[in-house]
Amino acid sequence: MASSTAGNHPSKWRTPCHQCPLRDLSGFRDFSAKELDFVSQFKSGELSSERGATILVEGMHSAHLFTVLSGWAFRYKLLPDGRRQIMNYVLPGDLLGLQGSLMGEMDHSVEALTPVTLCVFERSKLERLFERHASLGYDLTWIAAHEERILDEHLLSVGRRTALERTAYLLSFIHQRAHSAGVNGGRRVIPITQQHVADTLGLSLVHTNKTLRKLSERKLMRWQDKGCEILDGDGLQALAGWEGLKEGARPFI
Amino acid sequence: MASSTAGNHPSKWRTPCHQCPLRDLSGFRDFSAKELDFVSQFKSGELSSERGATILVEGMHSAHLFTVLSGWAFRYKLLPDGRRQIMNYVLPGDLLGLQGSLMGEMDHSVEALTPVTLCVFERSKLERLFERHASLGYDLTWIAAHEERILDEHLLSVGRRTALERTAYLLSFIHQRAHSAGVNGGRRVIPITQQHVADTLGLSLVHTNKTLRKLSERKLMRWQDKGCEILDGDGLQALAGWEGLKEGARPFI
DNA sequence: CGAACACTTGATGTGTTTCAAAGGTTGTGG
DNA sequence: CCACAACCTTTGAAACACATCAAGTGTTCG
Structure with missing residues (x-):
């Protein structure tokens, strides 16, 4: 039951998690097989954006989280009169939309600097992530704290x-x-x-x-x-x- | 077993978690009895700081996390030549030292603006928090994402x-x-x-x-x-x- | 070919810093 | 209880870092 995206063949996406090129990079921690299984079932799609495209918009209520697979982007906020402040740059391996997922509404926008491909995750499965895989919940906290540090x-x-x-x-x-x-x-x-x-x-x-x-x-x-x-x-x-x-x-x- | 801070009488601290004055405030979410039990067993002490005292120092490896019970403080960073940038202010209910706990070393300092009292938690019990109480792990992520937003x-x-x-x-x-x-x-x-x-x-x-x-x-x-x-x-x-x-x-x- | 965009450069103006000094308050020790 | 030091606030004048204005070049693209 719980149906959801059942029948998750390894070949379902162009980039199956088990073969994710990001995992080969030093700098990223190794995952256990169980963690990898969960993540690949957490994934619900892939998304491509053109250079210049807006990936996330301030004020938006998104039902998704994203991990960047390739390409560059940046996070920014605008003042009412158009002044812009860029908060940070987004590179492969970075997570997008966590704030929006936890707090309901995006408070910044994200725009692609180059063509970008993204992994899409279901926000609704976030709770399950914390319940079933404490280590991944820990990672999410780590990621948020790391962004804070930057x-x-x-x-x-x-x-x-x-x-x-x-x-x-x-x-x-x-x-x-x-x-x-x-x-x-x-x-x-x-x-x-x-x-x-x-x-x-x-x-x-x-x-x-x-x-x-x-x-x-x-x-x-x-x-x-x-x-x-x-x-x-x-x-x-x-x-x-x-x-x-x-x-x-x-x-x- | 697991010994640790055993014999945790409700009256052990001046401010037992079950009677924490912060919990009465609107604005804070309600806790279940189980969560409260865990938190009160997570707590390992209390700490007071004078106005002007440095609570946490950049570069420090702290074995503790803190929640502010009362008083004001602020987080800041220094440049080598002494220029100071204050990142944010710390009020009752705020968590301190999460970054340091997750990443080993503090990258900012914290100083008290008024006399401050703090709840002390053991960093070593953080993993158990994520394992046993997913909802609290979720809260920690929420807190970090919220600070990021600010x-x-x-x-x-x-x-x-x-x-x-x-x-x-x-x-x-x-x-x-x-x-x-x-x-x-x-x-x-x-x-x-x-x-x-x-x-x-x-x-x-x-x-x-x-x-x-x-x-x-x-x-x-x-x-x-x-x-x-x-x-x-x-x-x-x-x-x-x-x-x-x-x-x-x-x-x- | 014209329009849009990114970079460059000089001239001018101003928001902000730095320098300098003085007054008020608090705390400490003799 | 006074003297002195330390700290915080206030103000004016001078200097500078940075913003704004303006114009021109090169490139891409429809």
């Missing part, structure tokens, strides 16, 4: 670092995230515009441009056609006075 | 609101939090200095002072000997262009 650091940047330090911090941060998410095999190009940088750091577009120039004069990075290439991640981190991401085994659902 | 809004403020809007937002926010935590029975005085406001909003002390003056000229608030009295919470919220706290039944441990 937001703390962003807030420190926007509140107390200078424009140059902030920019160095952001680029260094995204670069490390991309590395640990296994994105950018050889290349170290970040698919964002200068407007994204400005809206993340609380700066104007013009001043962001001038600040990025200073960083590239110091040979720390280079701006490309559409995106930014990191030349010296350590240099950026040092300039920002940042400790860097210290991540152990990261869980994901 | 940080999103703070980041929006510091990044994109003007000094006047930011200040109005902060005072309105704290005022609403104090209200829903049942603090400030009749009075609406917030026990902070202007330096705290400055360090929360990413402003200098001098400019904070001048901005607060504008708010009091508009009769939205009034600065007292040591703290700030809210005169018109709705006015502040409107000036900030903020939606306000929309909280349903809030869990706490």
Whole structure:
């Protein structure tokens, strides 16, 4: 009974959980067979978004949770008059929509920076997850606490670092995230515009441009056609006075 | 067996969980008897801190979690050269140290604004909490996601609101939090200095002072000997262009 | 070919910081 | 009980980081 998405053949999705490419990455913790079984039965579909598409909208009541399988996106909030603040960037392995699932309504939006593929989970099965798989419930708490930690650091940047330090911090941060998410095999190009940088750091577009120039004069990075290439991640981190991401085994659902 | 803190008489602590004054407040969800039993056995002590005392230190490996029983505190981070950013304020019912417990090391510090009393929990019993009481595990995730939501809004403020809007937002926010935590029975005085406001909003002390003056000229608030009295919470919220706290039944441990 | 978008750059203006100093309050020790 | 230090608030003046305005270039795309 409980029917739901029964008859869950391993081949049902293009990316069966048992063969999820994310699991091969170091940086993600290993799952037991039972956990994997549950997760694959928790999964209810896959979703693709174009670059520029809005994946989640502020105010929305979503019945779903998502895990990013591939691609880049970002979370943001808007003020009534249109001012935008980007809260964080979303990479493969990241979970989307947890806040909305727990508290009913999204309080931010999510937009795709590149084509994105997502794993879809049923919000209604969340309770069962906590009941049957305490370890996964623990992981969800870990994920939420981890995002909180990152937001703390962003807030420190926007509140107390200078424009140059902030920019160095952001680029260094995204670069490390991309590395640990296994994105950018050889290349170290970040698919964002200068407007994204400005809206993340609380700066104007013009001043962001001038600040990025200073960083590239110091040979720390280079701006490309559409995106930014990191030349010296350590240099950026040092300039920002940042400790860097210290991540152990990261869980994901 | 499992010994641990055996012989847990109801009268062991000054504030037995079954008579916890916080539970009477609207705004907190009701607990089942079983949940209450577990929590009271999860509790391992009580702690008091003086005003100005540091409760948790960045970098620390704490074996404990805390719930605030009474008093005010704040979470903050420091840059190497001493610049300080306050991330959030801590009121009765709030949980402290979850990040540290899950990820090994605190990445921020906590300082008491007034005398504070805390409930102490054993970090080592966290796993058991998830295993035996899924509903409490769910609550922990809820709490972490909720803090994330608040940080999103703070980041929006510091990044994109003007000094006047930011200040109005902060005072309105704290005022609403104090209200829903049942603090400030009749009075609406917030026990902070202007330096705290400055360090929360990413402003200098001098400019904070001048901005607060504008708010009091508009009769939205009034600065007292040591703290700030809210005169018109709705006015502040409107000036900030903020939606306000929309909280349903809030869990706490 | 024109429109939309992203980046660049110089000039100008201002919100905010920094510097400096003074007054009020509280607490402590002699 | 006074003297002194520490802390918080207030104010004015000067300096600067950053925002705004304006205009131009190159690219993509229908």
